[in-house]
Amino acid sequence: MKVLKFGGTSVGSADNIRKVREIVLQQKEDTIVVVSALGGVTDLILNAAKIASAGSGDFQPVLEEIKRRHKQTIADLFNGSGAMVYIAEELLDELEQILTGITLVGELTAKTLDRIAGIGERISSHLVAQVIPGAVRVDSAELIQTDSNFGKARVNFDATNRALKEQFCDFSGIAVMPGFIAKNAKGEFTTLGRGGSDYTAAIIAASLEVHSLEIWTDVDGFMTADPRIISKAYTIPELTYSEAMELSHFGAKVIYPPTILPVYQKGIPIRIKNTFKPKSEGTLILRTAKTPKERPIKGISSISGITLVTLQGIGMVGVTGISMRFFTALASVNVNVILISQASSENSISVAIGEQSVELAESAIREEFAKEIDAGLVSKIDIESDLSVVAIVGENMKQTTGIAGKLFSTMGKNGVNIIAIAQGASELNISWVVKTSELRKTLNVVHESFFLSENVELNVFLMGIGTVGSNLLQQLQKQQQKLLDEKHLKIKLAGVANTKKMAFKREGINLVSFREELDQSEIKSSLSGFINEMKSMNIYNSVFVDCTASEQVSTFYNEILGSNVSVVAANKVAASSAYDNYIGLKNMAKQKGVKFLFETNVGAGLPIINTLNDLVNSGDKVLKIEAVLSGTLNFIFNTISQETPLSETIKMAKDQGFSEPDPRVDLSGVDVARKILILARESGYPLEMEDIVINRFIPNEFFEGSLDDFWKNISQLDAGFEEKRKTLEAEDKKWRFVARFENGKANVGLQEVSSHHPFYDLEGSNNLVMYTTERYHESPMLIKGYGAGASVTAAGVFADLIRVSNI
Numbered sequence: 001m002k003v004l005k006f007g008g009t010s011v012g013s014a015d016n017i018r019k020v021r022e023i024v025l026q027q028k029e030d031t032i033v034v035v036s037a038l039g040g041v042t043d044l045i046l047n048a049a050k051i052a053s054a055g056s057g058d059f060q061p062v063l064e065e066i067k068r069r070h071k072q073t074i075a076d077l078f079n080g081s082g083a084m085v086y087i088a089e090e091l092l093d094e095l096e097q098i099l100t101g102i103t104l105v106g107e108l109t110a111k112t113l114d115r116i117a118g119i120g121e122r123i124s125s126h127l128v129a130q131v132i133p134g135a136v137r138v139d140s141a142e143l144i145q146t147d148s149n150f151g152k153a154r155v156n157f158d159a160t161n162r163a164l165k166e167q168f169c170d171f172s173g174i175a176v177m178p179g180f181i182a183k184n185a186k187g188e189f190t191t192l193g194r195g196g197s198d199y200t201a202a203i204i205a206a207s208l209e210v211h212s213l214e215i216w217t218d219v220d221g222f223m224t225a226d227p228r229i230i231s232k233a234y235t236i237p238e239l240t241y242s243e244a245m246e247l248s249h250f251g252a253k254v255i256y257p258p259t260i261l262p263v264y265q266k267g268i269p270i271r272i273k274n275t276f277k278p279k280s281e282g283t284l285i286l287r288t289a290k291t292p293k294e295r296p297i298k299g300i301s302s303i304s305g306i307t308l309v310t311l312q313g314i315g316m317v318g319v320t321g322i323s324m325r326f327f328t329a330l331a332s333v334n335v336n337v338i339l340i341s342q343a344s345s346e347n348s349i350s351v352a353i354g355e356q357s358v359e360l361a362e363s364a365i366r367e368e369f370a371k372e373i374d375a376g377l378v379s380k381i382d383i384e385s386d387l388s389v390v391a392i393v394g395e396n397m398k399q400t401t402g403i404a405g406k407l408f409s410t411m412g413k414n415g416v417n418i419i420a421i422a423q424g425a426s427e428l429n430i431s432w433v434v435k436t437s438e439l440r441k442t443l444n445v446v447h448e449s450f451f452l453s454e455n456v457e458l459n460v461f462l463m464g465i466g467t468v469g470s471n472l473l474q475q476l477q478k479q480q481q482k483l484l485d486e487k488h489l490k491i492k493l494a495g496v497a498n499t500k501k502m503a504f505k506r507e508g509i510n511l512v513s514f515r516e517e518l519d520q521s522e523i524k525s526s527l528s529g530f531i532n533e534m535k536s537m538n539i540y541n542s543v544f545v546d547c548t549a550s551e552q553v554s555t556f557y558n559e560i561l562g563s564n565v566s567v568v569a570a571n572k573v574a575a576s577s578a579y580d581n582y583i584g585l586k587n588m589a590k591q592k593g594v595k596f597l598f599e600t601n602v603g604a605g606l607p608i609i610n611t612l613n614d615l616v617n618s619g620d621k622v623l624k625i626e627a628v629l630s631g632t633l634n635f636i637f638n639t640i641s642q643e644t645p646l647s648e649t650i651k652m653a654k655d656q657g658f659s660e661p662d663p664r665v666d667l668s669g670v671d672v673a674r675k676i677l678i679l680a681r682e683s684g685y686p687l688e689m690e691d692i693v694i695n696r697f698i699p700n701e702f703f704e705g706s707l708d709d710f711w712k713n714i715s716q717l718d719a720g721f722e723e724k725r726k727t728l729e730a731e732d733k734k735w736r737f738v739a740r741f742e743n744g745k746a747n748v749g750l751q752e753v754s755s756h757h758p759f760y761d762l763e764g765s766n767n768l769v770m771y772t773t774e775r776y777h778e779s780p781m782l783i784k785g786y787g788a789g790a791s792v793t794a795a796g797v798f799a800d801l802i803r804v805s806n807i
């Protein structure tokens, strides 16, 4: 035999009741069906009673709604005729008479309320019994006996078990019983309180020692987290009773914990099933549940609307009875305490309570500790609102080390501040308090790290979609699926901006149609607006990607890193800004547990900075760096010829995406100076830009006017360059713009190299770096390849993103 309980939504309409019938008829054994009232009916009855008790109020509209709900369902199921019509009418008349009585006396006692509160179940049980062929209705109120604590009556288990056993000793078939209602020894109606129908089902299941209790509801069972916030939350297949109780205490209102006590004591398994998806497995609750070793956490629960009340003062240290008085004061005004936290210093006690109880709690505590407050022994009662309590639950936590470590480091890395923590010695639950504004991020982060560790999400906020930025998006689009399939990395473009517009989408902007999304966006581009929106979206694992060349953008890195968002910069301005700023950004990243990466600042996609870091971190010392670091200049000097003059080569470098947005930055040597400065710093030398000697090969006046002036005037240099080029060619030499760092000093400038020089054969826009170090002494380490261009630079940014994701 088994017991099936159907909740209010499951019997909320004719269609739903037909679904219930189907489920019940599929059972292959004797079945007891316990039903709630039609969804919402009990609340309507209580409301009507409240209106009636006010004396002057008119309960009729509410009563009409109750009647309409039932009539409609009966009409749909029985074409509005048959015995059910009369049964419902009779019970609804009874309800009306009692409501009229309440109006007349203007008073509503708990006893009277219990006479009507269960009318919904009395009707629904008849309804369901009549719909299921062969089913009989059995009245729970005649079998479940309670005391006279109306509203939340206590069950007399001896009498109840006897009655139930007698009723069902030789029963076979299907019985339908109303949930929630019972009677006292005098035969007066009582009700079982919150979760009443579940409780009825559990009492019956335990008494008859059935092999299974099924709670049919409108969700798939216990989920790993609140599915309204975590779209990836999934049903937990198995839970122990204790885990289910812990999860139910917080947020997940699948069952009300005290109701499962009778079946828990008998070890009867409970299955939570979805009436609307009967094929899904649901959640099975048992004494010992299967838990995969790698999943010690079963679920995450949360409740919002929490206030933290803290009693603080040095006068509390070592004084016994303080906490007793504190909690007695709270209990005296019926304040439910959700979480307690006290540090061993005993200087303060904090409790998390529902925000609706704050005033009551505060005044009760003030009254209790009035003397201590006057004497200065209690310094303050601190009230912190708009908080949420989050808990991870799992019995296997007690056998696994590192759970708390993983939890709190994940929270820290994502910049979520933890306000209070509580963990019971049973290690079944770790609870902590966060600001409600951080709840979504908290749940995402924790869910990802404990349940979806096979899929890491990286949320990209991209600024600048010129040569490098747009190529990056193309590469991300091409690689997106592969990364997900093979590396379990989900990259989402959560925000993007050009100079005109910006767009944001938590679920990710389409990587093909991002331009259209930007065009359609109504948000005008603004740097601070972008950063603020990114911060307020507060998404975990976020990374800001700077593909502009803007100094202004770089001034925001500190704030961005400070908000626990990593920064990947193609933009070289920050890493070559004042040393204090550069080192400050690195420290900020370290402090916040995020990354500040800029591999493409030198040699585009070539692994120049990472290699240097590896050398230095493994104890090597950089003695000398010689390098060709400008893709643009190398391209110019490889392309310049009798037919293609200097001015033409500059345009070509620009068109091919090698040059800076303003090519004067390349031609002036500033770009190369920035690069050698960054390499010197990464080698451990605190150089400033002013320390780099720049030997220009183009006269200063060409850099003084506007960019337009530059383009107009630059051809004036063509003839002179051609003359020098011819001489150079005759001597079998080539121009290379070389950066040098040695003995703590750096310079950049044009050099004529002969054919035996390693830089001589450096083709196209290639770069070459030679590291002479203590280890690479006789023969320096060489890194050579494309040093500029859209695809290689975007690939370098992409590689930095992969580094941020730590896959």
Ligand SMILES: NC(=O)c1ccc[n+]([C@@H]2O[C@H](COP(=O)([O-])OP(=O)(O)OC[C@H]3O[C@@H](n4cnc5c(N)ncnc54)[C@H](O)[C@@H]3O)[C@@H](O)[C@H]2O)c1
Residues within 6 Å of the ligand: 463, 464, 465, 466, 467, 468, 469, 497, 498, 499, 500, 525, 527, 546, 547, 548, 549, 550, 553, 570, 571, 572, 600, 601, 604, 631, 657, 658, 659, 660, 661, 787, 788, 789, 790, 793
């Ligand atoms: N092109 C390369 O080979 C290469 C190699 C390494 C590093 N980089 C660096 O990459 C960065 C981008 O270079 P690029 O070649 O793509 O230049 P680009 O001019 O093609 O693109 C830069 C884009 O940033 C946009 N932008 C500027 N300020 C902005 C703001 N405040 N908000 C939104 N958008 C803004 C510009 O409108 C432009 O579309 C530069 O810092 C450059 O030094 C480039």
Ligand SMILES: N[C@@H](CCO)C(=O)O
Residues within 6 Å of the ligand: 600, 601, 602, 603, 604, 629, 630, 631, 632, 633, 658, 659, 660, 666, 671, 787, 788, 789
């Ligand atoms: N403008 C740069 C881009 C790569 O940093 C160059 O030409 O080298």
